Amino acid sequence: MTIRQLPETAQQRLWLATTLLFVALLGLFAADLLLGTVQIPARVVWAALLGGQEMEAKYRILVLESRLPRAITAVLGGSALAACGLLMQTFFRNPVAGPYILGISSGASLGVALLLLGQGSVGLLASWDSGSAPGVVVASSAGAALTMGIMLLLATRVRDPATLLVFGLMMGSFTGALVSLLQYQADAASLRDFVYWTFGSLDHTHWAELGLLAPILGVCFGVGWLFSGRFDLLALGDDYARSMGLAVNLTRAIAILLTALMAGAVTAYCGPISFIGVAVPHAVRALSGRTSHLVLWPLCALGGAVLLLGCDLISRMPGMDTTLPINAVTALVGAPAVAAIVWRMRRISTFFQSGA
Amino acid sequence: MKHTIENGTSKAPLGLQAKALGVGYSGKVLPGLGVVNLSLASGQLTALVGPNGSGKSTLLRTLSGLMKPLHGSLLLDGQPVQRWGPRVRARKLAVVWTAIPPVGEMRVLDLLRLGRFPHRGWAGDDPKGDVQVERAADDLGLRALLMRPIYRLSDGERQRVLIGRALVQDTPVLLLDEPTHYLDVVQRAEVFQLLAHQASGRNRSLLVATHEVEWALQVADYLAVIAPEGLVVGPAEQIRHSGILERVYRSDKLHFDAETGRFLAR
Numbered sequence: 001m002t003i004r005q006l007p008e009t010a011q012q013r014l015w016l017a018t019t020l021l022f023v024a025l026l027g028l029f030a031a032d033l034l035l036g037t038v039q040i041p042a043r044v045v046w047a048a049l050l051g052g053q054e055m056e057a058k059y060r061i062l063v064l065e066s067r068l069p070r071a072i073t074a075v076l077g078g079s080a081l082a083a084c085g086l087l088m089q090t091f092f093r094n095p096v097a098g099p100y101i102l103g104i105s106s107g108a109s110l111g112v113a114l115l116l117l118g119q120g121s122v123g124l125l126a127s128w129d130s131g132s133a134p135g136v137v138v139a140s141s142a143g144a145a146l147t148m149g150i151m152l153l154l155a156t157r158v159r160d161p162a163t164l165l166v167f168g169l170m171m172g173s174f175t176g177a178l179v180s181l182l183q184y185q186a187d188a189a190s191l192r193d194f195v196y197w198t199f200g201s202l203d204h205t206h207w208a209e210l211g212l213l214a215p216i217l218g219v220c221f222g223v224g225w226l227f228s229g230r231f232d233l234l235a236l237g238d239d240y241a242r243s244m245g246l247a248v249n250l251t252r253a254i255a256i257l258l259t260a261l262m263a264g265a266v267t268a269y270c271g272p273i274s275f276i277g278v279a280v281p282h283a284v285r286a287l288s289g290r291t292s293h294l295v296l297w298p299l300c301a302l303g304g305a306v307l308l309l310g311c312d313l314i315s316r317m318p319g320m321d322t323t324l325p326i327n328a329v330t331a332l333v334g335a336p337a338v339a340a341i342v343w344r345m346r347r348i349s350t351f352f353q354s355g356a
Numbered sequence: 357m358k359h360t361i362e363n364g365t366s367k368a369p370l371g372l373q374a375k376a377l378g379v380g381y382s383g384k385v386l387p388g389l390g391v392v393n394l395s396l397a398s399g400q401l402t403a404l405v406g407p408n409g410s411g412k413s414t415l416l417r418t419l420s421g422l423m424k425p426l427h428g429s430l431l432l433d434g435q436p437v438q439r440w441g442p443r444v445r446a447r448k449l450a451v452v453w454t455a456i457p458p459v460g461e462m463r464v465l466d467l468l469r470l471g472r473f474p475h476r477g478w479a480g481d482d483p484k485g486d487v488q489v490e491r492a493a494d495d496l497g498l499r500a501l502l503m504r505p506i507y508r509l510s511d512g513e514r515q516r517v518l519i520g521r522a523l524v525q526d527t528p529v530l531l532l533d534e535p536t537h538y539l540d541v542v543q544r545a546e547v548f549q550l551l552a553h554q555a556s557g558r559n560r561s562l563l564v565a566t567h568e569v570e571w572a573l574q575v576a577d578y579l580a581v582i583a584p585e586g587l588v589v590g591p592a593e594q595i596r597h598s599g600i601l602e603r604v605y606r607s608d609k610l611h612f613d614a615e616t617g618r619f620l621a622r
Contacts, residue, residue: 010463010503093458229480232466233473236457242422243453244525245446245474291462294480 010289017288021302025075028309032071036316037323038062065206073205073213074312075305077270080217080262082284082304083224085277086296090235091255092161099263099277102168102256103147106175108267109198111143112136113179116194117186136197137209140268147171148260155252159238199325200271202312213265220262221301227254228293235291273308273327275334280304282338307334369528370434371561372396372419372449378426379411379418385426386411392428392587394419394580396561398528401552402589403572404565406582407604412565413454415582416533419563420451432529446474450525452518452532460507464498464517465489467506471524484526492523495558496550512543519547523554530554532564536571544568548575569601573617 033045040062044055048063084099092101100106115135151168158164183191205213224231230251233241241248266273280303281296288299308326311333315324373396379389389411396402404412417423419430421437430437433448440448450471459467471492472485493499496516506514515535522530535551536544548568552575555562563580566572572579572592579595581588583604590598601612610619 226478229473229476232470235459235462236470237453237455239417239422239451239453239455240457242442243420243446243449243451244471245441245443247442285461290466291459292466 014288014290014295017284018299018302020287021284021299021306024306025302025309028306028313029071029075032074032309032313033063033067035313036062036067037321066203069206069210070202070312071309072210073202073270074308076210076213076217077202077266077273078276078280078304078306078308079221079301080266080304081273081276082280082300082307083221083297084259084263085279085304086281086284086293086300087224087231087255087259088277089281090231090293091252092165093235093237094161094165095282096278097165098275099259100267100272100274101165102151102259103171103175104144104260104263105267105272105274106172106179107143107145107147108140108264109143109179109272110175111139111141111146112197113182113194114143115139116190116197117182137268141264143175144260144264144267147175148256148264152253152256152260155256156249197271198327200273200327200330202270202308202326203323205269209269213269216265217262220258221297223254224258225294225297227251228297231255231293231297232291271327273330275330275338276304276307276311279334279338280307283307369398369448369561370431371398372529372563373431374419374425375429375431377418377428377430379415380426381414383426386414388582388584388586389415390586394563394587394589396529396563398561399555399559400577401555401562401564401575402578402580403569403576403592404563404580404582405567405569405572405601405604408567410582412582413533415587416451416531416563416565420449420531421445443474446525446527448527449529449531450522450527452522452530452535454533454537456514456518461505463502464504464506464509465502467517468492468498468502468520468524471521471526474525488524488526492520495523495553496520511538512540512546515539515543515547516550519550528560530560530562532562534565534567536566536568544571551575569605569612570618 033049034040034042040059044059045063047055048060049068053060081099085097088097088099088101089095091097150171151164154167155164158167183194186194230246233244233246234248234251234255238248241251263277280300284296284299284303285291288295290296308330311326311329314333315326315329374392374394377392377394378385379392380386388406392415394402404415406412414423418425421430421432432440432445437445468489469485472482472488475484476482493502496519498516498520501509501513501517506517509517515538519532519535522532532551536547539547548571551562551564554560555577564572564576573596576592578589579592581595581600581604583600588595588598588600595601596617597614599614602614605612605619608622610621612618613620
């Protein structure tokens, strides 16, 4: 019996998990195109996707300019947030870490709050709902990049992940306080715009935005996969990683940079979408029974896409004439899901500790 | 003597040599570790002993290349350790740390395979990987545990897995910090025996920092004792009768008996 042949049941379990997630992805993606507040027959959706011109123009526009980019945004955003969540859980050796743990969402919020709520700037932005609101994207990215830059700088000086975590939390509280000061003095209209951004939305990414978002996330995803073996070593702790020849500081910097770029980009376009990044890595670990990043990284991407597509479907259930805020839906679905997984395991700490 | 080995046709690894090494933090040498002379030759197990806080772990960190010495030279396989890149160094020297890595859910096989990292190419290619994993699993009796997650192992099994991870790294030099921590007396005996086998049977050089002086005297070829006047190194038998253990572990509760090699209550 050689080692290669040993883990047959484990191999089957992995294939099952992958197939399951892949089928769910295809199914939900199709459902996301077919279902919505406006009823469109399936063959019309299909024809529109194939480039047919014989249907009513409003249907074609609705499918190609609204539903398709929205579904693609859900796939990209969900994948990125879940992958970042996995990375941060490894980085901080903490089961409740997520993509926003380093202050990305608070930094992005501060950027957007300064833009939307700041004195005098209200006139500069036409309206949040009209068009792509590039200012919001720039402000959000800049805010996220700033907080991540500070964290990256701290990470070179602070070795202990738990200490870094505390810095991240303090930074979140500090920027959060600045945001609430801005909110307090803001007028009703701009306050409304800001609150809408924090609800999260998959509606503001059209083809032009996707043309930027997709390559950024694609490159980050590829780099992350290349580094997956190194992230495995990072999980063992710095001493073990260094004694095995890992360039620990470089790997840590890559982890932070990837998270900043991926979660920062998604947050800029879609708002701070919670819970995907915390929930999916746990679900995927439980499903696959694996711990290596080579396997978990793509599975998390798959799982994140599935979860955000599912949440998007719920947020605009057929029969409702309005769309629910995606951020509320991800938390409503995600929180019980995490609780259920944790309940089934009842030993979440074993991911990160050696004792039972 | 060193030159004859270097110039010889034999490709035997040269092990690890510390020459007048100064070990300490932020410019201050630790007492007893100001001028460390230590040579770890292949096929030999050296036990590093000394009271709590005497600097066993700090010395190990310095010898592993993770901490810079304050002065002196440290040769790994005949070259200054800093001259090797981190990955090349990791193909020559592996460490088992005291800390238990926080990877409870990881399966034994996956943890063992992590040890292959320094041998792997960018594409993850490592033709000798599975052979090394199998050999370590056989040496340490881990065959039946390969699919088990770490959190379901006993303390003794987990320690064998951590040692196995270092063996998989396939290095001529192996440093271990308190590998019998948490273990009962039988498990300790097992660990010491398999470490001795790695030295004599697999021709590696081992340095084992340990509190188990009595075991070290029975199993180790050499003892390195951190004493206030400096690091004293010698064959186990010689150290036993030299009186240094009596001086280093001085207490009104017990005394070292050189005849039996044991600590006895006063």
